[in-house]
Each structure stands twice: as C-alpha cells, then as structure tokens.
Amino acid sequence: MKKISTILILSFLSFGVWAQNFPAINYGFRLGLTATPTFGWIKPEQGKTNSIASGFSYGLIGDFNFAPNYSFSTGLTITSINGKSTEANVAPYHSGSIPIAYDLKYKLQYIEVPLTVKLKTLKADGKRWYGQFGLSNGFNISAKQDAKNGSSTLGDNLKITDYTKFYRAGLIIGGGGEFDISGNASILAGLTYNNGFTNITTDKSRDVRNHYLALNFGVFF
Structure with missing residues (x-):
C-alpha cells in the first residue's frame, strides 16, 4: 500500500509539472458545494466488523479541467467515518494480561x-x-468512542484523540453523472468507495482501518 500511495503522489506531482509547462488550452476551473451521506465500517486485523454506521460529509469541491474530457478533481470537506467493531485488549479500557x-x-x-x-x-x-480514481488524505479533527464489555458500559462518547492517528490515507474509486440545470450551474450525483489503507490507531499492537461508501451530491457553479 505504501508503494501505491507513493506512485499516486508522484503521478499527481508529475501532472502539476506538466500543466505548468504546457498550458496550451485553458479548459477552466469549476467550484462547487457538496453534502454527502456516508456509510462507514471498521476493519480490525484482530477482531471483527460488527455493522455499518452512517455519517456525513460536506464542504467544497473543485475540478481543474486540463482536457475536454479529463479533470483533476479535489476538495476540502469535513467527513465523518463511523463504524462498529469487536476488538481485544483495547486501550484505554484494558489492563492486565488476560485477553478481553x-x-x-x-x-x-x-x-x-x-x-x-x-x-x-x-x-x-x-x-x-x-x-473517478485517486488518493484520499484525511486529517483527524475529532475522535470519540463508545465501548462496552458485555453489559458494562466503559465509555460513552469518550474522547480517544490520543489513541487515534492524525493522518489517514485511502484509495478513492467512484463514478456518477453531472446534469446541467441553468447557465453554468450543474448538479452532481454519484457513488464513491473510499478504502482506507493506513492504521487509524496509535497502538502498535493493533491494526485497525476504516472504510466508507459515499452517496455523492453536489452543485457546480
């Protein structure tokens, strides 16, 4: 996965150099807004995924059109990725040598x-x-967790920022359509799969990754 992310990053950097050195035709830049429901799940290496949990993503999206049918697409969004799992020996709840x-x-x-x-x-x-295909870069701004051991509640909306990594990387693949509505404005609708490939925990004894599906909705102006 590290090799894949390196290749993607180098590809985008190469495109940026090419665009600067070969600005033959200006196909324009489009800016828009997005509001998107997400459906996330947690995949621990040692443990199991329990169920999907809903979330939400919203913010800005932008397309840099460098050819009639090709765009470099980016954005700036606030995205929630929720999910449920069962895992053993999880900090900060676990102490002792007996697996729980x-x-x-x-x-x-x-x-x-x-x-x-x-x-x-x-x-x-x-x-x-x-x-659509590319790399997802996520920077954690909030991390909370509910935790139970049997019928005992150990955490209710407990802040786990110290146990969560700041950076998350993922692969994006998706598709959809754009539909003109008036003048230069158009609406966007599609489906995206975001496959996280970095460990989201700071605990070196655990490997946990999160993924989500997004129903993409947006408006370009």
Whole structure:
C-alpha cells in the first residue's frame, strides 16, 4: 500500500509539472458545494466488523479541467467515518494480561483533501458521465468512542484523540453523472468507495482501518 500511495503522489506531482509547462488550452476551473451521506465500517486485523454506521460529509469541491474530457478533481470537506467493531485488549479500557473483548463504536471526523482524476464522457442533452480514481488524505479533527464489555458500559462518547492517528490515507474509486440545470450551474450525483489503507490507531499492537461508501451530491457553479 505504501508503494501505491507513493506512485499516486508522484503521478499527481508529475501532472502539476506538466500543466505548468504546457498550458496550451485553458479548459477552466469549476467550484462547487457538496453534502454527502456516508456509510462507514471498521476493519480490525484482530477482531471483527460488527455493522455499518452512517455519517456525513460536506464542504467544497473543485475540478481543474486540463482536457475536454479529463479533470483533476479535489476538495476540502469535513467527513465523518463511523463504524462498529469487536476488538481485544483495547486501550484505554484494558489492563492486565488476560485477553478481553470489547464492543466498540468509532466516531471519527476528518478534514479530507482528495487528489483524484475524473474521466468524463462527452456532454449530450445537458448531461455527462464520469469515472473517478485517486488518493484520499484525511486529517483527524475529532475522535470519540463508545465501548462496552458485555453489559458494562466503559465509555460513552469518550474522547480517544490520543489513541487515534492524525493522518489517514485511502484509495478513492467512484463514478456518477453531472446534469446541467441553468447557465453554468450543474448538479452532481454519484457513488464513491473510499478504502482506507493506513492504521487509524496509535497502538502498535493493533491494526485497525476504516472504510466508507459515499452517496455523492453536489452543485457546480
């Protein structure tokens, strides 16, 4: 996964150099707003995923069009990634040498800056379709957790910032459509899968990753 993220980052840097050295045609920049429900889950290496939990993402989106059918797409959003799991020996609840299982609900919030490429079809009758692929960069701004051991509640909305890594990386793949509504304005609708590939905990004895599906909605102006 480290090799994949390195390749993606180098690819985007290479594109930036190319764009500066070859600005033959200006295809424009589009800015918009997005409000998106998310459906997240937790995948621990030692433990199990319990269920999907809903969240929300909102903020700015932008497309830098460098060819008629191609765009460099980014954004700045506040994204919640929630999920439930069962894991053993989880700090700060566990002490001693006897393994104990805990039922957990993660409530994590990130500032996300995606770096993706959009491949678009030609516009016909005011609509066009796209596919999207790239890298997700998340910076944690809130980390809370509910924890139970059997019928005993050990944590209720407990702050776990010290046990959560600041940076989260993921792969983005998705698709959807853009539909003209008036003048230069258009609406966006699609589906994105965000596959987290970095450990979200600071505990070196555990490897936990989070993923989510997003139903993308937005407006370009």
